[in-house]
Amino acid sequence: MTASTATAVPVAGYTETRHHELRKTRILMIDGSLSSNARTCEAGVSARVHDRGYWGFAAVPGAADSQIVLDRARANAQAMSRFGARSSAPLPQGSYRGEHVFQGRAPISPKENLERLSALNAYCRQRYSGLRSVRLMLLEEHHTKQLATSTGTRALSSIQRAVCYVVFAAEDEQGAPIDLAEPLSVKGSFADLDLSTDTLAAQLDRLHEHLQAKRHAVPARGGLHTVVMAPRLAGMLAHEAMGHPCEADIVLGGAVTADLVDQRVASDLVTMVDFASHCAGAEVMIPVYVDDEGTPSRDAVLIERGILRGFMNSRETAAAMGTEATGSARAFGPTDEPLVRMRNTAILPGSSRLTEMIEGVDEGYLLMATSNGQADTTTEFMFGINLAYEIRGGRLGRAVRDTTLSGSAIEVLKTVDAVSDDMVWGASGYCGKKQPMVVSMGGPAVRARAHLGGE
Amino acid sequence: MSQLDLQAIAERALELMLAQGFEHAQSSARLTQLTELNIELNRPSLLRSTETHRLGLLGLVGGRKAATELSDLSEHALREAVAALHADAAGAPADEANAVSAGQRADIVQGPQHPDVDLLASQVQALLEFRACETPKMMLSEGCASHTLTQTCTLTSGGSVLASRIGALSLMASGSARDGKRASSFNDAGGQTHDLAAQPAQAHFGIEAMMRESERQVDPSALKAHFTGDVVLTPYAVVDLLDWFQSQISDDRLIAGTSLYARRVGQAIASPLLHLHSRFDAPGVAAISADAFATPALAVLDSGMLRSLTPSLYGSRKTGLPHVPVASGGWSIAAGSTPLADLLRGVTRGVLVGRFSMGMPSPGGDFSGVVKNSFLIEDGQVGTALSGVMAAGNMARMLEAVSAVSAERIDTGAWHLPWLRIGGLHFS
Numbered sequence: 001m002t003a004s005t006a007t008a009v010p011v012a013g014y015t016e017t018r019h020h021e022l023r024k025t026r027i028l029m030i031d032g033s034l035s036s037n038a039r040t041c042e043a044g045v046s047a048r049v050h051d052r053g054y055w056g057f058a059a060v061p062g063a064a065d066s067q068i069v070l071d072r073a074r075a076n077a078q079a080m081s082r083f084g085a086r087s088s089a090p091l092p093q094g095s096y097r098g099e100h101v102f103q104g105r106a107p108i109s110p111k112e113n114l115e116r117l118s119a120l121n122a123y124c125r126q127r128y129s130g131l132r133s134v135r136l137m138l139l140e141e142h143h144t145k146q147l148a149t150s151t152g153t154r155a156l157s158s159i160q161r162a163v164c165y166v167v168f169a170a171e172d173e174q175g176a177p178i179d180l181a182e183p184l185s186v187k188g189s190f191a192d193l194d195l196s197t198d199t200l201a202a203q204l205d206r207l208h209e210h211l212q213a214k215r216h217a218v219p220a221r222g223g224l225h226t227v228v229m230a231p232r233l234a235g236m237l238a239h240e241a242m243g244h245p246c247e248a249d250i251v252l253g254g255a256v257t258a259d260l261v262d263q264r265v266a267s268d269l270v271t272m273v274d275f276a277s278h279c280a281g282a283e284v285m286i287p288v289y290v291d292d293e294g295t296p297s298r299d300a301v302l303i304e305r306g307i308l309r310g311f312m313n314s315r316e317t318a319a320a321m322g323t324e325a326t327g328s329a330r331a332f333g334p335t336d337e338p339l340v341r342m343r344n345t346a347i348l349p350g351s352s353r354l355t356e357m358i359e360g361v362d363e364g365y366l367l368m369a370t371s372n373g374q375a376d377t378t379t380e381f382m383f384g385i386n387l388a389y390e391i392r393g394g395r396l397g398r399a400v401r402d403t404t405l406s407g408s409a410i411e412v413l414k415t416v417d418a419v420s421d422d423m424v425w426g427a428s429g430y431c432g433k434k435q436p437m438v439v440s441m442g443g444p445a446v447r448a449r450a451h452l453g454g455e
Numbered sequence: 456m457s458q459l460d461l462q463a464i465a466e467r468a469l470e471l472m473l474a475q476g477f478e479h480a481q482s483s484a485r486l487t488q489l490t491e492l493n494i495e496l497n498r499p500s501l502l503r504s505t506e507t508h509r510l511g512l513l514g515l516v517g518g519r520k521a522a523t524e525l526s527d528l529s530e531h532a533l534r535e536a537v538a539a540l541h542a543d544a545a546g547a548p549a550d551e552a553n554a555v556s557a558g559q560r561a562d563i564v565q566g567p568q569h570p571d572v573d574l575l576a577s578q579v580q581a582l583l584e585f586r587a588c589e590t591p592k593m594m595l596s597e598g599c600a601s602h603t604l605t606q607t608c609t610l611t612s613g614g615s616v617l618a619s620r621i622g623a624l625s626l627m628a629s630g631s632a633r634d635g636k637r638a639s640s641f642n643d644a645g646g647q648t649h650d651l652a653a654q655p656a657q658a659h660f661g662i663e664a665m666m667r668e669s670e671r672q673v674d675p676s677a678l679k680a681h682f683t684g685d686v687v688l689t690p691y692a693v694v695d696l697l698d699w700f701q702s703q704i705s706d707d708r709l710i711a712g713t714s715l716y717a718r719r720v721g722q723a724i725a726s727p728l729l730h731l732h733s734r735f736d737a738p739g740v741a742a743i744s745a746d747a748f749a750t751p752a753l754a755v756l757d758s759g760m761l762r763s764l765t766p767s768l769y770g771s772r773k774t775g776l777p778h779v780p781v782a783s784g785g786w787s788i789a790a791g792s793t794p795l796a797d798l799l800r801g802v803t804r805g806v807l808v809g810r811f812s813m814g815m816p817s818p819g820g821d822f823s824g825v826v827k828n829s830f831l832i833e834d835g836q837v838g839t840a841l842s843g844v845m846a847a848g849n850m851a852r853m854l855e856a857v858s859a860v861s862a863e864r865i866d867t868g869a870w871h872l873p874w875l876r877i878g879g880l881h882f883s
Contacts, residue, residue, distance in 0.1 A: 030707070030711050032548065033548070033550050033552070034547050034548055035706065035707070035710065036522070037544075037547050038523065039522075039523045039524070039543070040523065040524035040525070041523075041524070041525050041526060041527070041536075042507070042509070042524075043526050044507070044526065046505075054500065054501065054502075055493075055500055055502075056501065056502055056503075057501055057502070057504075057505075058503065058504050058505065059503075059505040059506070060505075060506050061506060061507050061508050061526045062526065063527075072504060076501075076502040076503065076504060077502070079502055079572065080499060080500075080501070080502050082576055083498075083499045083580070086498070109542070109546065110521075110542060110547075111542070111545065113546070114546045114548070115546070118548060132711070132713060133711040133712055133713065135707075169712075169818065172819070176715075176817075176818070176819035177712075177713035177817075177818035177819055178817060178818060179817075179818055219847075220823075222681065222823070222845060222847060222881065223681070223883055249495075249496075249596070252496055252596075253594055253596030253597075253631070254594040254630070254632075254633040255638065256638050259636055334507075334526075337501070370814070372814055372815060376641050376812075376827070377631045377638050377640065377641050378631075378639070378640055378842070380640065380842065380843065382812045382813065382814070383814065384814015384815055386814065386815075386817075401817070401821055402814060402815075402816075402817040402821055402823075403814075403823050403847075404822075404824050404825065404845065406825045406843070406845060407843070408843070434597065451843065451883075452823075452845075453813075453823025453824060453825075453846070453847050453883070454823060454845075454847050
C-alpha cells in the first residue's frame with residue numbers, strides 16, 4: 001500500500017475508471033413456500049472525468065474498453081462548458097495501491113442453502129405453533145471493484161455481506177395482525193451465516209417472547225421521555241442523527257452542522273466515529289481501505305467527547321472545505337458515481353451497565369428494535385420503533401405498540417447521561433441517499449431524552 | 456448507443472432453458488439508456504450517459520422455481536447462467552403455485568425515443584434561474600433533468616410475447632432553504648413526463664410550490680399543546696397512505712395472511728370520496744406486469760368500495776384469489792370537487808403535511824411519525840411552519856376518514872394524486 005501526501009492535482013487532470021461487479025441473491029420463504037429465489041449479476045465499466053470545474057460520467061455494461069468509456073465521460077464533462085466557465089479549487093491528491101478481498105468460508109450450494117432455510121422454517125413452525133406466519137428472507141451481496149485513477153491509484157476492493165431476516169407474525173388481543181423481525185447479518189456469504197437451530201434457538205425464543213408481549217402492547221404516550229436505547233438503536237442514532245448531517249455534501253448543502261465545528265453538540269459521554277476499515281483492532285463489517293475515488297480511507301472522528309470535530313469528505317467536498325478527503329466517496333452500482341457515504345458509523349462504548357441504566361429510570365421506555373430511520377439537514381431525525389417496553393420505577397413493564405422516536409440530534413445527544421460498556425454491530429439494511437449503500441452501524445446502549453410518537 | 460436485438464436474445468435464452476430441461480420458462484431482455492444532467496449545490500455539475508442491459512430468466516422444473524438476472528449477454532455467460540439456474544431450481548421446494556404466463560401479447564411504444572441534451576440543459580438553466588430570482592434562500596443540493604429510454608422484450612414458454620419501448624423525460628429538485636443559521640427541512644419534488652417543454656421547468660410536479668414553501672419553513676415552531684384534529688395531506692404525503700394500502704392488497708401480505716383486506720372485496724373500506732384507478736399508460740410506465748402479463752386498466756377503489764386485490768399469478772394460485780396483473784407504477788386518485796383553498800378553509804384546527812417521516816406502519820395500520828415540511832392550520836388559515844411535531848393514527852382508519860378531496864392534483868407520472876383532508880389524527 002502507498003498513500004501520497006495531500007497535494008493538489010490540476011483541476012482538468014482528474015480521471016477515474018472502475019470495473020464494478022455486483023452480485024446479489026434474494027430468497028424469500030413464507031411459511032415454507034419459496035416466494036422468491038433469485039440471483040442477479042450486474043457488471044460494467046464506468047469512468048468519471050473532472051474538467052474545468054465540471055464532471056462527466058459514463059458507464060456501459062460488460063467488460064468494455066475502459067478508454068472508450070473514459071472518452072465518453074470526457075466528452076460529457078466538456079459538453080458542460082455550455083454553462084460557462086466555472087472555477088473550482090484543485091482536488092486533493094491521494095493514491096492507493098492494494099487488494100482487499102474478504103476470505104470467508106467456502107461457498108455452500110444453492111440446494112444446501114435452501115435446505116437450511118426449510119429446516120429453520122420447520123423448526124419455527126413446530127416450536128411456535130401459534131404463529132400466523134413465518135417469513136424468512138436471505139440476502140447476499142458481493143461488490144467487487146477494480147479502480148484506476150489519474151492520481152495513481154490501482155486497487156481491487158471487495159465487500160461482501162449476508163443477511164437473514166426472521167419475521168414472526170401473530171394476532172394481537174383484538175385480532176389485528178402484528179409482526180416482529182430479527183435481522184442477522186455477517187461479513188461474507190451465506191456460508192458465513194450460521195442458521196443452525198442450535199445457534200439460533202435462544203434468539204428465536206426471545207423473538208417469540210417479545211412477539212407474545214406485543215400481543216398485549218399498549219400505545220406509547222406521545223411526548224418527551226427518558227429512553228434507554230438498546231445498542232442496535234444507538235447504531236441507528238449514530239447513522240441517522242449525526243452521521244448524515246456530517247456528510248460534507250450535506251453540510252455544503254446547508255446542514256446546520258456547518259457552523260458547529262469545535263462546538264458542543266452532545267454530552268461529553270458521546271464520541272462518534274465513522275470507521276474506515278478497523279475498530280478496536282478488528283476489521284469492521286464493511287471495510288473500506290480505499291474509496292471509489294482512489295483516496296486511502298481513514299477514520300472520520302465526527303464527535304469527540306461531545307464536541308463536533310469534522311466531516312466525511314470526498315475529494316471535491318474536501319477541496320471546497322479546504323480540508324483533507326477521508327476516503328468516504330462510494331458508488332453503489334456499476335452505473336453510479338461516487339458520493340459521500342458513511343462506512344461503519346458508531347458511538348463508542350462508555351462505562352455503564354444496561355441493567356443499571358434501566359434501574360435509573362423512574363418513568364420512561366426501553367427501546368429495543370428499529371425498522372428504519374431518516375435524517376434531515378436540521379439534524380431532526382426519526383426512526384421507527386417496533387419493539388419497546390415501558391420502564392416504571394426502574395423495572396420493565398408492558399410492551400409498547402410500534403411507535404416512532406424523534407428529536408433534534410443535537411438536543412437529544414446533549415441529554416445523554418449514560419452509555420453502556422458493550423458494543424453491537426450490524427449491517428442488515430441499506431442507507432438511501434440518491435443511491436442505496438451497504439453500511440454498518442454500531443453502538444452501546446444510550447440513555448437520553450427524546451420524543452416518542454403516540455396519543 | 457447500443458443496438459441490441461432484444462427479441463433474439465430472449466428467444467435464445469428461452470431455447471437454452473427449455474433444452475436444459477426446464478418445463479416452463481420466462482426470459483426478459485432489457486436495455487436502458489440514460490442521459491442525465493445533474494445539479495449540485497445550485498449549479499450544473501455533471502452530465503452522465505449510461506447504458507445497462509439485463510437478461511432476466513425464470514425457470515420451473517417439477518414445480519420448483521428459480522430466477523436469475525445477468526448483464527453479460529455472451530453465449531458462454533448465458534449457457535453458464537442457465538445451468539446454474541437449473542441447479543438453483545432443483546434445490547428449491549416444489550410448489551404447485553409456480554407458473555408462467557401464457558398467450559399474452561403487448562407491443563408498446565410511448566414517450567420521446569431520443570435524448571435531447573439541449574432540452575435538458577435549458578430545463579436545468581431555467582430551474583436555476585427561477586431559484587436565483589424567486590427563491591434565493593433555497594439551496595438545491597441536488598437536481599437533475601434526464602431522458603430515459605427503456606426497451607424490453609419478454610417471452611414465455613407459454614407463448615407470451617410482450618415488448619415495450621418507453622421513453623420518458625424527468626425533472627427533479629431537492630434541498631432545503633437557508634437563512635443565516637436557520638435551515639428548513641429537506642424537501643424534494645420531481646417526476647416523469649413526455650413533454651418537459653410544455654411548461655416552465657418549475658411548474659412541473661409541484662417543484663415551484665416545494666421551493667417557495669421551503670423558504671417559509673426556515674423559522675418553524677413547535678406545537679404549544681397536544682391536540683386531535685384534521686390533517687391535510689399534500690399529494691406527496693398521500694403517497695405514504697397509498698403505499699401502505701397497496702402493500703395490503705399485494706402478494707406478501709395476502710400470502711402471509713396479514714392483510715386487512717383479503718376478504719373484503721365488494722365492501723366499503725374507505726371514504727366514498729375515494730376512487731383509486733390505474734393509469735398504466737402514464738409517462739415512464741409500461742403496461743406489463745413483472746410476471747409477464749399485459750395489464751388492462753383496473754379500478755381498485757370506487758366510491759370507497761374495494762373492487763379488486765392485486766395478487767400476482769403466484770400469489771393468486773397460492774391464495775385462491777383472482778389473479779390481477781398490475782404494472783410497476785401508474786396510479787391515480789380521482790380529483791374531488793373541493794377547491795384546495797376551500798378544503799383548507801374547512802379545517803378548524805389541523806396540520807397541512809408535506810410528508811411523513813416515519814417508521815413502517817404496523818400490519819394493522821398503526822403508525823406514528825414526524826410531520827415534515829408542514830404548517831399549522833387554524834380557523835381555515837395556513838399559518839406557521841412546524842418542527843418537532845409528531846402525528847399518530849391508523850392508516851386503515853385514515854382511508855375511512857377522508858372528508859374532502861381537492862379538485863387540484865399533482866401528476867408525477869407514477870402517480871396522479873389530489874390533496875386529502877382527513878379527520879382524527881393525534882398531534883404532539
